[in-house]
Amino acid sequence: MTHAIALTVGDVARAAGVAPSAVRFYEKHGVITATRDGGGRRVFDDSASCRIKVAKLAQRVGLTVREIAELFADLSPSAGTQEWGRMAAALVGESERRLADLRTSLAEMQAGGPLCGVVDRLG
Amino acid sequence: MTHAIALTVGDVARAAGVAPSAVRFYEKHGVITATRDGGGRRVFDDSASCRIKVAKLAQRVGLTVREIAELFADLSPSAGTQEWGRMAAALVGESERRLADLRTSLAEMQAGGPLCGVVDRLG
DNA sequence: GTGCAAGTTGAACTTATGTTGAGGTCAAGC
DNA sequence: GCTTGACCTCAACATAAGTTCAACTTGCAC
Numbered sequence: 001m002t003h004a005i006a007l008t009v010g011d012v013a014r015a016a017g018v019a020p021s022a023v024r025f026y027e028k029h030g031v032i033t034a035t036r037d038g039g040g041r042r043v044f045d046d047s048a049s050c051r052i053k054v055a056k057l058a059q060r061v062g063l064t065v066r067e068i069a070e071l072f073a074d075l076s077p078s079a080g081t082q083e084w085g086r087m088a089a090a091l092v093g094e095s096e097r098r099l100a101d102l103r104t105s106l107a108e109m110q111a112g113g114p115l116c117g118v119v120d121r122l123g
Numbered sequence: 124m125t126h127a128i129a130l131t132v133g134d135v136a137r138a139a140g141v142a143p144s145a146v147r148f149y150e151k152h153g154v155i156t157a158t159r160d161g162g163g164r165r166v167f168d169d170s171a172s173c174r175i176k177v178a179k180l181a182q183r184v185g186l187t188v189r190e191i192a193e194l195f196a197d198l199s200p201s202a203g204t205q206e207w208g209r210m211a212a213a214l215v216g217e218s219e220r221r222l223a224d225l226r227t228s229l230a231e232m233q234a235g236g237p238l239c240g241v242v243d244r245l246g
Numbered sequence: 247g248t249g250c251a252a253g254t255t256g257a258a259c260t261t262a263t264g265t266t267g268a269g270g271t272c273a274a275g276c
Numbered sequence: 277g278c279t280t281g282a283c284c285t286c287a288a289c290a291t292a293a294g295t296t297c298a299a300c301t302t303g304c305a306c
Contacts (some may be wrong), residue, residue, distance in 0.1 A: 010252065020252090021295055029293090039302050041253055050232065050239035057228050061221050062185035065293065084238035088229045095222045098184050102218055105180050106211045109173065115207035116173030133282065143283090144265055152263090162272060164283055188263070 005045040006037075015049035016056075023052070030069035031055050033077075047079075054091070061095040128168040138172035139179075146175070153192035154178050170202075177214070184218040 012032075013020040026032050027042065032051050034042035055068045063071075071090060075083060109115055135155075136143040149155050150165065155174050157165035178191045186194075194213060198206060232238055 008253075019295070022293090024254095025294060037302095039253080040255095041302075047239040053232065054229070054239065057225050059293095060185050061218075061225055062183050078240075080240040081233075081237035082240075084240040085233070088233065088238060092222070092226055092229070095184075095225055099215070099218045099222055102180050102184055103215055106177070106215070109176065110208070110211065114204035115211060116170040116177065117201075117203040117205075117207040131283075142265070145263090147284095148264060162283080163285095164272090182263095 007044040007046070007048065009042050009044075012044045012048045012052070016052035018052060018056075023048070026052055026055065026065070029065050031065060031072060045078075054087075058091055058095075061091075062098055063091075063094065130167040130169070130171065132165055132167075135167045135171045135175070139175035141175060141179075146171070149175055149178065149188070152188050154188060154195060168201075177210070181214055181218075184214075185221055186214075186217065 007015075009020045009023050013023045016023070023032070023044075024042075027034050032044065032048040034044050034048070037043050051072060055065070055072075058068050058071075059065070071087065075087060079087070106115070130138075132143045132146050136146045139146070146155070146167075147165075150157050155167065155171040157167050157171070160166050174195060178188070178195075181191050181194075182188070194210065198210060202210070229238070
């Protein structure tokens with residue numbers, strides 16, 4: 001069975017290893033979504049902390065919060081394993097594209113002479 | 124022979140495809156270095172625009188200006204082709220490490236159940 | 247019903263990465 | 277010798293990604 005899934009800001013923060021302020025920030029920017037309880041408090045499910053962890057990984061490889069939120073936006077409300085598998089693949093793919101771009105650009109620059117270097121032997 | 128190498132902020136900006144303000148910014152943060160002429164103006168050599176181009180690529184894969192400056196700091200003043208080859212390799216290596224980290228972290232997360240997804244079939 | 251931890255909002259503050267503008271200098275061309 | 281363009285510095289602004297603070301509410305325990 002699915003366990004209790006009614007997490008507070010603090011729960012998600014602890015689970016994701018970030019500050020509660022960051023959790024609110026991510027909600028505001030669409031990385032995670034929350035419903036509200038009677039008293040106006042945010043209610044998250046298990047996916048929230050997970051999304052945040054994934055977002056943090058994505059940031060490390062150069063994606064912005066906006067880009068991450070856009071990727072996550074295409075995700076159905078309660079995405080399953082399949083959809084998350086595709087999301088993971090998309091992130092890895094984007095990171096690979098950037099790495100490939102780094103590689104080819106560096107190679108192109110080197111092709112036209114010594115990268116940034118002074119010519120070793122002038123003649 | 125080495126050509127004339129006494130470039131102004133504007134020269135470097137044009138060559139690197141950035142605004143002059145960005146060139147000053149990068150100098151301030153140690154990504155590039157400059158000497159000064161009699162009138163206090165910055166004097167760059169050819170490597171400056173190149174360093175900036177490389178820095179821009181590095182930023183795309185998640186390195187900060189500070190990290191880039193630190194990497195570039197290890198470079199001898201007039202680094203040659205060899206040294207720049209190592210720099211390029213270091214950048215690619217760092218990017219690869221981050222990608223690998225993304226991959227393994229995602230894999231680990233998936234190993235412990237459905238990534239962020241709701242359990243497809245609850246039992 | 248009092249106390250307390252944890253929640254809420256909004257505004258201000260911080261750091262990173264730059265851009266923009268004001269006020270001033272300097273060399274070149276007319 | 278005056279204008280023009282490119283440079284200088286310094287300060288303010290802008291956006292991203294958060295944190296911190298003040299003032300207030302909620303919900304649980306006693």
